[in-house]
Amino acid sequence: MDAEISGGQAAANRKFDIEFQLLVDAIYHLYHYDFRGYAAASLRRRLRAALSRFECESISQLQDRVMREPKIFPALLDHLTVQVSEMFRDPAHFRALREQVVPFLRTYPSLKVWVAGCSSGEEAYSLAILLREEGLLPRTLIYATDINPHTLGRAEAGIYSIDRIAGFTINHRESGGTSSLSDYYTAAYGRAILDKSLRERIVFSDHSLATDSVFAEVQLVSCRNVLIYFNRELQDRALGLFRDSLCRHGFLGIGSKESLRFTSVAGAFQAFVAKERIYQKRDPA
């Protein structure tokens, strides 16, 4: 039953998969962005959306444009990478950082934090505010990295639509915030502009977990809801970078539905606050 339908559909899917691989390879060779290790299901979905956005009937057609019209690529990159995050997303995670990790961070004379895959910056600013409240920000440098220069620009600007602030404020309060979120932004023209003093402690820079290497020794890595977009090999690579970047007994925070269970790097970390997906680097055996 329906053999014809599913047969035709199977052929179409197969073509899509072939074209999909070709496009990913073309992007890698031409623009040096490596999506080859991205989880296929989400990437496929984003590519399908990109087809209608760029009014292409097939991926081959999109590939043709990507290769010949350099202006197309940044827009496609946005389509393939941008995620909207929230400030203090999963407040319980930030509460656990504040109550259980900060006491360790306090013991360091200077602190470095790496927010990997920072997208539009919400996570980096949340950590900056938390560290400010805990009196640690003046001695902290936060590296916020992403592969998309356009997103990094937006992150650096630190401007968010005012209608998102109410949600951020609730999250911040639930995370155990000791000050008012309104202390950290100025509202104007329907936007909230985050305080410059936060931005001064954050270095936004271009870094790929797929192709770049370790650049600093840090005490805390925060990489939340980024690993879900990677396949296992790329996850292993990224987690390897985190392991190598972390100081002895440094901390790693990942997304609330992410897990180290399925990676080969799991042995390098031990659960620190298991429920909130906060791990601590283990001494090498």
Add this chain to the structure above:
Amino acid sequence: MSAYAEFCARTEAIVLGASAGGVQALSELLPALPGGAQVSVFVVLHLPRDRPSLLADVFSHRCALAVREAQDKEPVAPGTVYFAPANYHLLIDEGPQLALSVDEPVHHSRPSIDVLFESAAEIYRERLLGVILTGANEDGAAGLAAVHDAGGITVIQEPQSAQASLMVLSALRRRSPDLVLPLGGIAQLFGSLAPSAAPSRTA
């Protein structure tokens, strides 16, 4: 039951989508899945996004099959019901394995039924059974059409028996399903998924 038998024989996975009224509908359906059934079941139920989902806990006590909240990269096991976590899309990836994403909401929903159904249709094709239940949202119509186009079986809850009918009506308008059934009928369909009812799957 003979029409059912054919469906059951090739069904390897079931995707279920529901919104308003969904908890009740699922309370009737999920316990109807017989112990020993080899299907994998994936459920998207729209929920308030900031609350941790207790669905897996609630249903695991009532179901013969194992019930879990989906974890990213988890290999799909037979005889298991997976719930999409609140505030994440659930997708099925090659393997098959579970995949989560925080991409934009679809029809104001995350998890979205369309996202689950479309990704599952690509992996399971004609071995997938898609079910749209009660809900006051248009999410799921495109997803069920994708299940149909991939050769899978499509079932829509009878609108009169749905607590909220917009979701089932949108799905009906989009593409004629294989079956329109009241909850009891869907439960019966699920009941026929016992391993003995599916000898041809191993062929």
